[in-house]
Amino acid sequence: MKNAIEIYDINKSYRNKPALKNINLHVEPGEIFGLIGPDGAGKTTLIRILTTLLLADSGTATVNGCDIVKDYKHIRTSVGYMPGRFSLYQDLTVEENMNLFAKIFGTTIAENYSLVADIYSQIEPFKNRQAGQLSGGMKQKLALSCALIHKPDILFLDEPTTGVDPVSRKELWDMLKKLKKEGITVFVSTAYMDEATLCDRVALIQDGVLLSVDSVDGIINSFRKKLISVKSDDIYRLIGDLRKLDFVEKAYPFGDCVHTILLDSEADENMILDALKNHNHINLSAKQVIPTIEDCFIDLMENHNG
Amino acid sequence: MDEKWIVEVEGMTKKFGDFTAVDSISFRVKKGEIFGFLGANGAGKTTAIKILCGLSRPTSGKVTVDGLNVYTQAEKIKEKIGYMSQKFSLYDDLNIEENIRLFGGIYGLSNKEIKEKSEILINKLGLQDVRKELLKSLPLGWKQKLAFSVAIIHDPSIVFLDEPTGGVDPITRRQFWEMIYEASSKGVTIFVTTHYMDEAEYCSRISMMVDGRIAAMGKPSELKKELGVRNMDEFFVKLARSK
Incomplete structure (x- = not known):
């Protein structure tokens, strides 16, 4: 047709x-x-x-x-x-x-x-x-x-x-x-x-x-990176803390969580929890999530802008 | 400890003739909180906001903003608040510096303060090279960031944001929310009105108005759990239709 x-x-x-x-x-x-x-x-x-x-x-x-x-x-x-x-x-x-x-x-x-x-x-x-x-x-x-x-x-x-x-x-x-x-x-x-x-x-x-x-x-499906959704009671401080981790590519606010993209495929949510355990975050949690179209858009935009 | 209430509303009612636009609503907003004020078109959001900004008087009920009484201290309230909306914020045919100067003046800053604050703001937003450019030449995302910065230039206790991030790209939008988080971490209370539910997800607490009343209030995550819905969009549809 x-x-x-x-x-x-x-x-x-x-x-x-x-x-x-x-x-x-x-x-x-x-x-x-x-x-x-x-x-x-x-x-x-x-x-x-x-x-x-x-x-x-x-x-x-x-x-x-x-x-x-x-x-x-x-x-x-x-x-x-x-x-x-x-x-x-x-x-x-x-x-x-x-x-x-x-x-x-x-x-x-x-x-x-x-x-x-x-x-x-x-x-x-x-x-x-x-x-x-x-x-x-x-x-x-x-x-x-x-x-x-x-x-x-x-x-x-x-x-x-x-x-x-x-x-x-x-x-x-x-x-x-x-x-x-x-x-x-x-x-x-x-x-x-x-x-x-x-x-x-x-x-x-x-x-x-x-x-x-x-x-x-x-x-x-073409989003190949590992995406971890991280939460704590202080989102603003959490974003800053996550960006300082050497295995994190980027971290950005996403609703009530921070979406965190990991640099290497070996890293996982437990590494994040471990790295942040002495940062005094209340109700800290992290889990791997499937990206939304917005995550994909952000990724594609950055790839395009070089 | 620092549980200071910036907005205290008890039994607030606003009638227009026989029509009750706001029907005895009560809520409080904590200092530094990001409070989402949701509702369908015509639910009474705008009426309520106008009262909180000191632009309209309630028919009855107790309302204070930063400890000031809306019935007797409306003019003082206007000095304590900031306001930004997607539809109206800055002037397209003034340049960036002129916009800052104009709003700084309206918000009651001295010339000296305006000069100092302008420099800080322009440097922070990286607008040094375009400070003399007309606002209309700026991309939408920059306008929004500038508009928000201008709305808090006088260090208000609370800033009202009316559908602030509609239409911008997802990266700019996150930069914008980070600015909001930063302001909130410094103790500025953020009051967001919106019917875009993805904006609601960023708020620490939300209230949902249906037909002049508050139908639900709480943390987005708890409300979603309570109503058994996956996202705030479903939450909104469920509540707005259940009336």
């Missing part, structure tokens, strides 16, 4: 400042693909290029088999796009916004109602309210309904969970899983590393460069 998205050597600069450098990746049909990276990494630029809203400086890409430059009109009818900033008409009502989008794409709310029913039914009681008067969570549901009203093959979402509380975040991801079941390919960007685990595959992006493209398991 042909790929939903194929990207070859895409470069883009803004006033000589590179935003994307040699991007190559493909997205398989029907997968949830996550573009994961911090603010300013180039996520929005890449999405805008793929949705034909911005031209790359060099390189090519196809979306749904169509070239992003030559066939831009066709792409626009076959994809859905939910931008990071709320961009519906604030002075139109919920229903008017929906009707407008349906009409632009030559369809009706009724025709694809089943696809959006889950989300739209939650905001339908407010269908006569102006979009500008909705709460953040409801605005997002409306934006998603509008992006889906023409039953796109591929849905692009740019940071849909930024500024959203965990309950709405969970609802959104549940929704994306349902869309996947409908056969829609989902291309979603996020700055929250933990959301990577909800994707089939991810691309980690930093400073316009792809650090890795793989499944989350694949990325975690």
Whole structure:
């Protein structure tokens, strides 16, 4: 089966400042693909290029088999796009916004109602309210309904969970899983590393460069170092103490623990406990843990920066 | 011994007409503690923070910040606190030195103190070469570190951080948390409001607001155990939905 998205050597600069450098990746049909990276990494630029809203400086890409430059009109009818900033008409009502989008794409709310029913039914009681008067969570549901009203093959979402509380975040991801079941390919960007685990595959992006493209398991399996999670009641002092140990490569805060990467494979958590036993730490503990995507991101970032 | 309470709140209530935004909440925050103040949008977090910053008066209840009464000493409280938010902190169209000078002045430092503190701060953050550059030319991570340093430039008793680390890369974010740990180890109380649960994991203690009340309070590790959830995200969803 042909790929939903194929990207070859895409470069883009803004006033000589590179935003994307040699991007190559493909997205398989029907997968949830996550573009994961911090603010300013180039996520929005890449999405805008793929949705034909911005031209790359060099390189090519196809979306749904169509070239992003030559066939831009066709792409626009076959994809859905939910931008990071709320961009519906604030002075139109919920229903008017929906009707407008349906009409632009030559369809009706009724025709694809089943696809959006889950989300739209939650905001339908407010269908006569102006979009500008909705709460953040409801605005997002409306934006998603509008992006889906023409039953796109591929849905692009740019940071849909930024500024959203965990309950709405969970609802959104549940929704994306349902869309996947409908056969829609989902291309979603996020700055929250933990959301990577909800994707089939991810691309980690930093400073316009792809650090890795793989499944989350694949990325975690390629982390070859030994990672020890160390805890004590005084995290700040613990970080300093761990960094002084000659068998520790690095130590950094991670939630309520300190993640410690060991230099040689012979070393282990007992060596840490032993080395710190005279440092007066209260409730000191250490155990080996499986790295999270954030640990991998840190490691890849440092390797990349040399 | 040094169990000094910087925030003491007892039965704090705030009503707007018929609507009770904050419903008789009670909690205390210890000196040097990193306290996470969590809740969904609309749970009453912002209302509560405004009261603690001396910007709004509670309808009823006892509230003190660093021993000062919010009803009668709100102006004094403003001198004792620092504030930083991801959305608003420094001015993009002022340079780094100007930003420090402006906020130093607002926080009531003398010109001499501002000069001394500016030097220390610029050296500590390694900003010597860019001190005359406009803030907007700085990467987001640097802005955040600078914003935090400025928020504690007047050695406040407590600093309020509103969703401080959203969107930055994981390395910068850890440097930022180390700065927070450092400040806390020097006795500055840190009050973090956030609905990003991975930030909550860094706090020594958190409270979770649901519909104007505190639904849970304690160490993140104990709360996770209590509710039988793996992470703070699940904790949040479970509590916010159980209302």
